[in-house]
Amino acid sequence: MATLKDVAQLAGVSPRTVSNVVNDQPYVAGETRARVEAALAALDYRPNQLAKSLRTGKIGLLGFVVPDLAQSHFARLAAEVVQAATARGYTVAVDQTHGDIERERRLIQLGPRGAMFDGAIFHPEALRAEHIEHRESEFPLVLVGERIAGDHLDHVYIDDRAAAYEATRKLIADGHRRIAAIGLRRADYARTAHLREEGVRAALAEAEGVAAGHHQYVERYDAEDGYEAMANLVDSAERPDAVICFNDMLAMGALRRLHEHDVDVPGDMALVGFDDITEASFSFPPLTTVAADHAEIAETAVKALIGRIGDPGGAVREYLVSHRLVVRGSTRR
Amino acid sequence: MATLKDVAQLAGVSPRTVSNVVNDQPYVAGETRARVEAALAALDYRPNQLAKSLRTGKIGLLGFVVPDLAQSHFARLAAEVVQAATARGYTVAVDQTHGDIERERRLIQLGPRGAMFDGAIFHPEALRAEHIEHRESEFPLVLVGERIAGDHLDHVYIDDRAAAYEATRKLIADGHRRIAAIGLRRADYARTAHLREEGVRAALAEAEGVAAGHHQYVERYDAEDGYEAMANLVDSAERPDAVICFNDMLAMGALRRLHEHDVDVPGDMALVGFDDITEASFSFPPLTTVAADHAEIAETAVKALIGRIGDPGGAVREYLVSHRLVVRGSTRR
């Protein structure tokens, strides 16, 4: 494979000149340029990105780190991140932590040299605030999802409290009188869950004649958890007539349990989820859910990261991304 | 950030010796090693992967190229590929073609220098055999999915004909008497669709008293296509009592149409899909589907690619991966 030097030799110029032509620099005489271009074509020259990166210090690679790419929510996010990064000339490398706290911690501490990335977008799962507070590295990092970092790192998030509040208001407006939530978490670092819980409680507190059902705590936010939690509610003496799940997979599991019990949705029980994963459009009935704008999250995170790479010392920023309630068949209209 | 040279200076040895320590080479005296390790720690040395790669010619990065990561099938594959690659010390960079033939062609022609990858796993969508036949590049590439490459490239695939045959046999055994397929394609390069069609036809041909419904051609293999195709079948005078869809998203769309018409599944019509995406487990009823083993595909592809990187000139190989029919509620048991 031809190198810059080979091309220079063939064209009878210096590597410097060839580099100028390749990178569209000014100060190249027309006649010289033509000769170089001919040589370029003759040798089918392709620049070695590695050498270029070593020299310039920019790799052109962004990391995207999530617990598990197989989960629809992360997959959609990844698709949009790749899209947004590609549009800006970056490639995206994906990594999965599977919630392994050690892997996550290592990432946070990563130095820019150790990594093959210029920076990373990171959706933490197990990590908590204290792990981030005394990180020594200056590796450009943008957090998505859990707001665990205080003001130590750039962050892209939605207003979870407001979203949960709105979803609960909708259920109340639809005439439901006993509303339970599935997806609460006890750990004090589970900020997102707490914010959503707050939103639900606030809406319930200010409504007349509406009771809270037995809110359900879960561990893993998957369909199994949702199934189990709904089992508790369905058999309960005070069965709620509406349930809000803190993500769509919980709702999918809950829905499965309701089918088994022949509970009519939304007639006997309405159901709302969070995330708007594709499963939610194809369940029966299709799920009403709080949708963050995936494209906006991705776009924002990529822009924030590229900005941070360009200005490692700048002030930490938070980016609020919009959400909306997508109303489908699992609630009344 | 400290370099090898800095460490060498601090430890009072040559860069060569530091390199030996870092890379666990033999021939380092215990006392020297200790001194170097102290310096390493003191300076918090992290090797520059870029420089290493430039020198060794290996990047440690595999490309994974699919039409769209947001599609569950590709997302699951990606998750497994990342897993398999990580286990072997590689990182995975993801790229999306969105079926853009130009992007796919460029990838195929990619030189190893132009790319930042050591090689790539590629699921083509628009590309055809002729594009691959005269590719000039020797860039290590393993194809997954469509078997478009003849014997020009390594390929990982399932026996689509057998899989479709088995699925159809199951429907016949369940007592269905008019069976249609959704997902046929006219283009002669759509090998997978043709093989599945062959499997269906073979099973129908050898069965007594079973008729073929009006097989449906589609364009994009998404839920919309499935919805439209099912519309044709439901209103037809010769409505089938079982339908086999060539992927799960087609089945999801078809199912939606059936719900709108209050057609009982599987009572009035049984439904089978392909791929076993997560949507299929959470539809109502859950979808019976042909599942390729995603982990096996990914593992095989990653191993094949790494093998190919190590031996660019070796004979082209095909890898057959197993499949099975996952029976759920959309068919009788």
Place this chain on the structure above:
DNA sequence: TTGTAAGCGTTATCAA
């Protein structure tokens, strides 16, 4: 067992 020094293929500095 360790040091010296030559490259990997670029970009960038300094002259010319």
Place this chain on the structure above:
DNA sequence: TTGATAACGCTTACAA
């Protein structure tokens, strides 16, 4: 406008 030439940070003959 172009040419030498020195980095970038590492690995690895070849010597010692």
